[in-house]
Amino acid sequence: MGKRKRGSASQQAIADGQEAQYAISNAEKPPAADQGKRRKAQGSPKDAPLEPVTIQIVAGTYEKVLHGLTATITRPLAIEDEKPTEVEFADTFMFNAHSSAVRCLAISPNTKNSDKVILASGGSDQLINLYSISTIPPSHVKTKAPLMPTLAGNRVVENPKNKELGSLQHHAGSINALHFPTRSKLLSAAEDNTMAVTRTRDWTVLSTIKAPIPKLYGRPSGDMAPLSGAPSGINDVAVHPSLKLMLSVGKGEKCMRLWNLITGRKAAVLNFDRHLLHSVGEGKYNRGEGWKVEWNHLGEEFALAFERACVIYGIDSKPKCLILPSPKTKVHQMKYLTLKPNGAEPYEVLSLSTEDGRMMFYSTKYTVEKGVVESHRESSIPVCEPLGLLGGPTEGLTGRIKDFEILSVPHLTNPLIVTGSSDGAIRLWLVNAVEIARQVSSPRSTGALVNGHSDPDVSTARKRNLKQVGHLLSTYETGNRITCLKAFVMSGPVHPETVIGGKTSLVAGSTNGSTDVGKDS
8 A cells, every 4th residue: 555655646746747847937927036946846857766766886896895885865966956865775795706806797688577687797816706786676564573783884675586606617818808798699709819799698699709819019118918928918908889790809919899789709809099099198118008098978079088088989990089187197998978057959968087096078079180199299189178167186086997887767867977996985975967068068179279379288178167067975095905897776666665774684675577687579
């Protein structure tokens, strides 16, 4: 009866909100004072979720464990709201996954007809461990169960549906990259210079793609290859949205490779010329290899990350622009972020995390005609102007951000970003899409060129004009050094009497439309 009442009440609230919007747009508008009271009482219907939002976060650590926790947002989200958002964290599982550090994670796409997803973890022990993770939010209900003893005093919400499935052992090196292009396929890349495509229905390896091992000559002096050996291994892979092409970058290679996923063969090799390497700060004694590669959601361009810079390529595999973080710092992760402001067309910006604790946002459409590298030499490749940042030394956050995840919440126009730092802190950010759209519509590239010549102090001007394009919602200290992170928004029925508090071990609810994990869909 409680569920029916809450459902009817929520439906009535939605109907009332729609009628109010129709009345405001077609009839007399209420006074400004009444609008202010209504905004404070209810919040904006587009910027506030209708019910509590629960996010499942999984972090891989140097301490060989997988730490799972949930973040429940119990009050509306709004950029202009001065009252702090209530976010409650609770530990859900702690798997002793590998015998060495966890290097990468991957989560299968979530579907409406399934209440589970597959979590894959790769480590330095050459194993790929598989887990079944429930997508139903846990029901936080006050019970008379005894308190679960914890040393840290954290809330514990255990879910017996989170369980281990098994391990895959078809690689002979450390696992560097894991991806789920679809729910039925798992793509893995390792330091044995192989990339494997595994079917999740029966965990059979369908195809193995082997990249050539780099030659001995021309090795950088700082690599970690053994004596009389060559550096080898796949650093990262990226699958085109059409699922027909794949990019890969490897150790000891100053190039990237394009693979045909239909035939499983090499399609092309793109070498990095000396001018490009010099523009991104890769000199004679640097590795000159790509660390990360990422396609945008439309498949029209892709980003390649070096150690301290990024290069944006078009669909013709030609460099479009450069991304040079200022001050100069190491790039750890990058992903494309799709923003949908109110009444505007969706657009994409590139977000990246740095060594000094910053989340930076760039638009690849607005660039400066000539870039300035650290040696004050002009580069013929345009340079992207930063739109804004999150965190950083100015906000008192200096820990390096190893990984992050971008989440889109229903009924919320502003996306959420979950970041994991090597100091063990997991932070939840709310991005201001309107502020980023304002920066895109009026790019700050006018001060980068002075009378047609490059300004040598362009990096200082760029650093001074950057603004915070969001705010921090909450922080959770895991106590472990984080290496990788994944997150998703949990969906499913929530108990009507949602009370977050206490330290009781509770069990999540269930649905009738459950499917078996690993079933090909």
